[in-house]
Amino acid sequence: MDLPISALYTGILGLWVLLLGLRVSMRRHAAGVSLGDGGDAALHAAIRAHGNAVETIPLALLMLGLAESIGTPAWLLHLFGLCLVAGRLAHGMHFVLGRKDVTLRAVGMSLTILVTGIMGIGLVGHGLIGSF
Secondary structure, eight states: OOOHHHHHHHHHHHHHHHHHHHHHHHHHHHHTOSSSOTTOHHHHHHHHHHHHHHHHHHHHHHHHHHHHHTTOOHHHHHHHHHHHHHHHHHHHHHHHTTOSSOHHHHHHHHHHHHHHHHHHHHHHHHHHHHTO
16 A cells, blocks of 8 residues: 555654764764763753654654555644644754743653544544444
8 A cells, every 4th residue: 555645744743863872872973872861961851852752753653654545634644733733843953953932842842642533533534434
């Protein structure tokens, strides 16, 4: 089965996770820390930015792929995908920019939770209707 919309957003977010991971590696090298954060605040922030992305993106992409596979309209899949990308970029940029203000982080998490929640409700509904 071909899932081009899911492939697009998986590729974009995969590259974002890769960049966040590279930031962790570069900061580890600069700080001389191989495990943990060594008390380095910038390394800790980089680890959390990467970690949060890895914690939230896979489930959302799985849900996007399932939604695409059951025939969700393309415009809605793109809306979900764009909101997810915007949310994850906003959240990660909070850490990349070293912001004290949590606006970007809050917007990012809100978009991620909203999209994941809507897709989850839709998938549960589809599963319940389709299983009877």
